[in-house]
Amino acid sequence: MKFPYTEKVLEHFKNPRNVGKMENPDGKGLEGSPACGDMVAVYLQVNPETQVIEDIKFESYGCASNIATASIITELAKGKTIDEAKNITWQQATEELGGLPPVKAHCSVLAVEGLRASIRDYEEKHGLVSEKEVTTPDVVRSRLKHVMNPMAGLDIIRTELVTKIDVNDGIVRILLDLPSNHQFAAAIKEDILEKVESLWDVTEVNVVFTE
């Protein structure tokens, strides 16, 4: 049989590790939304002395790559401190799975974000975070590193799809080197909006295509 996934992806998809809800988690992250597609929930149990993640669980409303990445992420994060776990990247997870089709990158990055969100939640609940950061083009740029270019399987910053970012009074303007009728234009735009609109001081996001 021919599948677009590696044996390891299929294995994690069929038998995902650490699945389920956690009662009274120390940290909880929910990324994605049913309106846009995939969704991942990550639950943490952290040792307050050592900051080590002692237990981790996930739930997924997503495709095979999403489920498999979430599964591998929980394995990677378990036993690590929250600072170590924060640095687990999407690339690491993908490598661990033996690779993913480029077009599926955006489904798998969600799992990494779910983990980071759960750590942020833990930190906020335990007074470990500083004040809210004001949104600058650099902040937007770092958010856009989580938007995948389905043609390359890498993010849209690294693949130089983003040509300009303006932030003005809560209004963010993002210029893309992509025509509006491109096969992936709608999907990329939706992804950008999802990532940037959630910043606390952003009121409007405009994505501008070439034509």
Next chain:
Amino acid sequence: MFDKMIYLDNSASTRLDEKVLDAMKPYYFDTYAVATSEFGYSMGIDAKEGLEQARGVIASSLGATADEIVFTSGDTESSNMAIKGVCAALKKKKGQHLIVSKIEDFPVLNTAKNLEKQGWEVDYIAVNADGIADLEELKGKIRDDTVLVSIQHANQEIGTLQDMDAIALICKEKDVLLHTDATHSYMRSPMDVSKTPVDLITMSAHTIHGPRGVGALYVRKGTPLEKWMDGGYQESNRRGGLENIPGAVGFAKAVELVSQKENEFLSSLRDYTIKRVFEEIPHVTLNGSKNQRTPHNANITFHYVEGESMTLHLDMRGFAVSTGSACFSRSLEASHVILGIGGDHERAHGSIRFTFGRYNSMQDVDAVVDAIKEIVSQLRAISPLYNK
């Protein structure tokens, strides 16, 4: 892992019927000449005869005459030919306004979008929750400069059938030409041009166990149609390019092999699928009309789970189906059809299309429903949206 694949994606394409291949073979190995005029050589005259016989079969399946049938390379070409051909022919005379429905398949939808870029105005008619076009809106949108209405006969994803009699009547009253993409209804749901005044009909062979790469366009006598692709004078100077005679002969054979009895059998598979799913799996929604539906389509949303996960699990167990989920599509966009009938991304995300064909059985339905029942409960168990 399993003995055979159970193929339930017959709206994507179908398995060729051996009898079709047998009918085509002589035109590859014996009568392989191009179609010549009656002044040509014998093999070419025989080839021409085969082509014209095939044309006659397609024509009579619709209640048309043979000279109203143009063979094409398939439904994409047929719809391009119809829309671009009529638009080019009437642009100067009548105007630059076109009407299509919101849930058309890509050949019609993207042709309309392309014309829009060239300065045409296009209205996209809404459909109701069942996928049925809003006829009042259609009436209101037809203007003096409207050159063509293009509304599909059956939907590619949800199988909803439009009331072509009512649509044709509106177009006749307003004196506007009507094209319909019948790719997913041809030979499955009846259409008779001697009763329904449609002007152009798109058809395809590969959806009825015929060969790929061949289709036809019905063009009512007198319909203005400019040639949109340059080439030779074949098909009465309506479509350039060497005639695909084996394809046309195979297409005709495929038409002859479809029977009323077969269509009744397909609708029994459809009804049984829907019945079992609704009785045995909670939180499901039927997409498309319950009654105005092609006999071979069942499209169901399984809430709280994602389509590609379901299709991959099904594939691993030997079933082929498709989904309207964004994760499955080439553009990573959710199905415009499910969104068009008022569904949200969530409804598209968990939708599965089962389409039946000649080689399916009741056992296939039982097997796929048994499998999907397990898969859905397995995926719901890990879904953050599902309240366990």
